[in-house]
Amino acid sequence: NAGVTQTPKFQVLKTGQSMTLQCAQDMNHNSMYWYRQDPGMGLRLIYYSASEGTTDKGEVPNGYNVSRLNKREFSLRLESAAPSQTSVYFCASSEVNGGWTEAFFGQGTRLTVV
Amino acid sequence: GIQVEQSPPDLILQEGANSTLRCNFSDSVNNLQWFHQNPWGQLINLFYIPSGTKQNGRLSATTVATERYSLLYISSSQTTDSGVYFCAVFSLKAAGNKLTFGGGTRVLVKP
Numbered sequence: 001n002a003g004v005t006q007t008p009k010f011q012v013l014k015t016g017q018s019m020t021l022q023c024a025q026d027m028n029h030n031s032m033y034w035y036r037q038d039p040g041m042g043l044r045l046i047y048y049s050a051s052e053g054t055t056d057k058g059e060v061p062n063g064y065n066v067s068r069l070n071k072r073e074f075s076l077r078l079e080s081a082a083p084s085q086t087s088v089y090f091c092a093s094s095e096v097n098g099g100w101t102e103a104f105f106g107q108g109t110r111l112t113v114v
Numbered sequence: 115g116i117q118v119e120q121s122p123p124d125l126i127l128q129e130g131a132n133s134t135l136r137c138n139f140s141d142s143v144n145n146l147q148w149f150h151q152n153p154w155g156q157l158i159n160l161f162y163i164p165s166g167t168k169q170n171g172r173l174s175a176t177t178v179a180t181e182r183y184s185l186l187y188i189s190s191s192q193t194t195d196s197g198v199y200f201c202a203v204f205s206l207k208a209a210g211n212k213l214t215f216g217g218g219t220r221v222l223v224k225p
Binding site: 033041042043044045048058088090092101102103104105107108110 | 147149155156157159162200202212213215216217218
């Protein structure tokens, strides 16, 4: 059981380049999330998708777009990367059904923008 | 939105020592999780504990939802316990369906 899988694990971009971070889960969860973690900090929510076909902004959405491709997959796109987007990105999934069930996280993508 | 504060921010332990980490939250929550982020950056689920007490080996956790806090106990600490421990809460009253994270407690266990 793979859980939540993110690709790539590492990426270096030049300022202005674009890229898409991929995330897939095999737990049949409805809700998926993208977080970023800056050095020495906790995690902050970028975007989330409560269910297939819906997406909503989190705390720090500027500079990002997302696509909920199907129930399994949720991608995060940086259209024009900036050094301020250097961070570790985590994808997560859970089931929210009147309450909340346990959230599971991928291994993270370490992104450096130079 | 809901605020989550963890204490202490840093903790240095001698191998074999016991410790308690605390998580305070500013409003009622529906659920709470504890995570361990290991030195490689991986987030490992420790406990899903909206209320009550749970134990898993040398780790245990207690959440007192009515008083808005949770405690994580580490007994007989080992060097592999090093890393950052995060508390995260979910509240149906908060905007958006999300886990809100505390700032973490950085733990270093010395041999």
